[in-house]
Amino acid sequence: MKTILITGGAGFIGSHLVRLFVNKYPEYKIINLDALTYAGNLENLTDVADAPNYTFVKGDICDRQLIADLFAQYRFDGVIHLAAESHVDRSIEDPDSFLHTNVYGTLNLLAQAKKSWTDTSGKLFYHVSTDEVYGSLGDTGYFTEETAYDPRSPYSASKASSDHLVRAFFHTYGLPVVISNCSNNYGPNQFPEKLIPLVINNIKNKKSLPIYGDGKYTRDWLYVIDHAQAIDTVFHKGKNGETYNIGGNNEWKNIDLVTKMCNIMDKMSGNAPGTNRQLITFVKDRPGHDKRYAIDASKIKRELGWEPSVLPDSGLEMTIRWYLDNITWLENVTSGSYLEYYEKHYAR
Ligand code: NAD
Ligand code: DAU
Numbered sequence: 452m453k454t455i456l457i458t459g460g461a462g463f464i465g466s467h468l469v470r471l472f473v474n475k476y477p478e479y480k481i482i483n484l485d486a487l488t489y490a491g492n493l494e495n496l497t498d499v500a501d502a503p504n505y506t507f508v509k510g511d512i513c514d515r516q517l518i519a520d521l522f523a524q525y526r527f528d529g530v531i532h533l534a535a536e537s538h539v540d541r542s543i544e545d546p547d548s549f550l551h552t553n554v555y556g557t558l559n560l561l562a563q564a565k566k567s568w569t570d571t572s573g574k575l576f577y578h579v580s581t582d583e584v585y586g587s588l589g590d591t592g593y594f595t596e597e598t599a600y601d602p603r604s605p606y607s608a609s610k611a612s613s614d615h616l617v618r619a620f621f622h623t624y625g626l627p628v629v630i631s632n633c634s635n636n637y638g639p640n641q642f643p644e645k646l647i648p649l650v651i652n653n654i655k656n657k658k659s660l661p662i663y664g665d666g667k668y669t670r671d672w673l674y675v676i677d678h679a680q681a682i683d684t685v686f687h688k689g690k691n692g693e694t695y696n697i698g699g700n701n702e703w704k705n706i707d708l709v710t711k712m713c714n715i716m717d718k719m720s721g722n723a724p725g726t727n728r729q730l731i732t733f734v735k736d737r738p739g740h741d742k743r744y745a746i747d748a749s750k751i752k753r754e755l756g757w758e759p760s761v762l763p764d765s766g767l768e769m770t771i772r773w774y775l776d777n778i779t780w781l782e783n784v785t786s787g788s789y790l791e792y793y794e795k796h797y798a799r
Pocket of ligand 1: 536
């Protein structure tokens, strides 16, 4: 019997992780703490909302009293920390909230875990982080767990800071911790400010498909359910104090990925080939845009036996199909403040 606090469980990756844990571990108690910012959405979890081993708490990870009360009430054995501001473009426009949530919020959780876990046996603080902390690669090479940190956006600087704090609590106070740094996720329930769902939503609405700069920037894409399974593996098998890189071994230049999506969606809707491609529009580049991310995920495969299982083509088709089958979800999340953000951001 374990009681686990998952933070950010109403967001994209968090909701897939909550579903996996609630269904796979009926003997665990899962507490999902989420502030329900623009990116958090309880519609992502309607299928598990009434499960007997699941509790949702609306609240902010920066709220000291709330975190103290939750640790006292539930006596957590583990924390899996995903709550964060997660979008690079927003961090360029407004770094404050990123520093507050990602750095101070993480510190607040660490400090309470240290205080509450006077006996650390069977306890674990797991910080879910990003490959962006490593900076930017040239045309060759991969990020390993030994790559020096070189964050270049306010988002990645805030995630790097939180990683450092987690390691500081391990070294200074002996808090049991584990960190994973993952590449770009895609799949159902991702907020359509990120490239893949944004392209699906814009094709559906016959709006232009904005490609930053020359479109030759490269990302390593991982299907979100593979990431949730990797987190499950690291949580249960990872070694105290260790870091694990997680990646899809699935590199795409943005322009090639978007072209492929245009072609898939032309086929799905019976358009003449090339119809959607006409929507592609090259726009002003993202400031400080990292050229390429690529993960060497050999450590997690060798030591813990995890590797991605979803093939790139089927992952992309499943994702597009999910959005087209869940138009109400898409319409709900793109109403309200979404349009305001979109108009302002793309008018730069
Ligand atoms: P997301 O933006 O979809 O979800 C973040 C969740 O955190 C939301 O539900 C939001 O309401 C919640 N949240 C934000 N601020 C909060 C606060 N102060 N208190 C409580 N809850 C708060 O993000 P995501 O894409 O699911 O990413 C989850 C985690 O994984 C993040 O830590 C991110 O850095 C990391 N990550 C993401 C990716 C990716 O490709 N999306 C890749 C690697 C790592
Ligand atoms: O690598 C992991 C990271 O991946 C996570 O830590 C972040 O939380 C997540 O947002 C993601 O960051 P990126 O900046 O790589 O993702 P995004 O979807 O914003 O952009 C992917 C690529 O597409 C990037 O090179 C920028 C480009 N892009 C993005 C948007 C939104 C465009 O060309 N046009 C766009 O409109």
